[in-house]
Amino acid sequence: MKVLITGAAGQLGRALKETAPAGITIHAVDIADCDLTDGTAIAALVSNAAPDLIINAAAYTAVDKAESDEQTAHAINADAVAALVTAHRGKLVHVSTDFVFDGASSRPYRPEDTRNPLSVYGSTKAKGEDHLRGTDLLVRTSWVYTAGGANFVRTMLRLMAEKDELRVVSDQIGTPTWAPGLAKAIWGLVAANAAGAFHHSDAGVASWYDFAVAIQEEAHALGLLDRSVPIIPISSAGYPTPARRPAFSLLDCSATRELLDDGHTHWRTNLRHMLRAEKHFG
Structure with missing residues (x-):
């Protein structure tokens, strides 16, 4: 099966290439290969690649910058999805975000729950979802990170090495x-020929503060940090940002886990895997 992967240089794109099953031929592209703000370029890409399946791992993910750059965010997160659907008769796998929800729920969000994004980023991602067909596959996720990427874990490692104290938001909950x-x-x-909406995150629950504390503890144990600094929990109001974040964006991943029988790996276990790999980038 030939699979076209967009956003191939990003965190998920690289991971998709590294974990591709046997029998998959990958055609990987990133911004240097195709301008996803250009519908004509997208149509040409799909025509030339002639894939059996497309995995759209590309996205405008600069959450705060999107508030002042809505046009570009909409072009990449919404219009590009429409162009991919128009150009490709086969299945499209589209990756979306917990930020399509408003955080007002008292339980983890199910795939079918009503969306109510609080930010331009969340809104444009929701609009991208709206272009999908019933035969396509939507996968929502949250707080993605990997070794060598641009993410919260690596930012925390840098700040923990530079600062004498960190203040991290403790009232935004997710995984x-x-x-x-x-x-x-x-x-x-x-492989399961799944269609419709599914959720995937690691198992467990955390605030950004919890995540930061775990990063420091695990990194110190692995020798990535030679000291520990105080980490102080603060409210979202104490760290204002241009974009509003959902206070609670836990995803209900039960349908995905039941279908795949994936073992329910806890986020802290995977954090250790990432930090071990991160030592090679140090």
């Missing part, structure tokens, strides 16, 4: 997701 685990789940859903 970190290791990109290789997400990639394997996507390949598993593809």
Whole structure:
């Protein structure tokens, strides 16, 4: 099976290439290969690649920047999805985000729950979802990170080495997701010929503060940090940002886990995997 992967240089794109099952031929592209703000270029890409399946791992993910750059965010997160659907008769696997929800739920969000995004990023990702057909596959995820990527874990490692104290938001709740685990789940859903909406994150629950504390503890144990600094929990109000984040964006991944029997790996276990790999980038 020939699979076209967009966003191939990103965290998930790299993980999809590294975890591809036997029998998969990958045609991987990133921004240097195709301008996803250009519908004509997208049509040409799909025509030339002639894939059996497309996995759209590309996205405009600069959440705060999107508030002042809505046009570009919409072009990549929404219009490009429409162009891929128009150009490709086969299945499209589209990766979306927990930010399509408003965080007002008292339980983890199910795939069929009503969306109510709070930010331009979330809104444009929701609009991208709206272009999918019933035969396509939507996979929502949260807080993605991997070794060598641009993400919260690596930012924390840098700041922990530079600062004498960190203040981290403690009232935004969700779950970190290791990109290789997400990639394997996507390949598993593809193999199962799944269609419709599914959720995948690592197991467990965390605030950004919890995540930061775990990063420092695990990194120190592995020798990635030679000291520990105080980490102080603060409210979202104490760290204002241009884009509003959902206070609670835990995803209900039960349908995905039941279909794949994936073992329910806890986020802290995958954090250790990532940090071990991160030592090679140090």
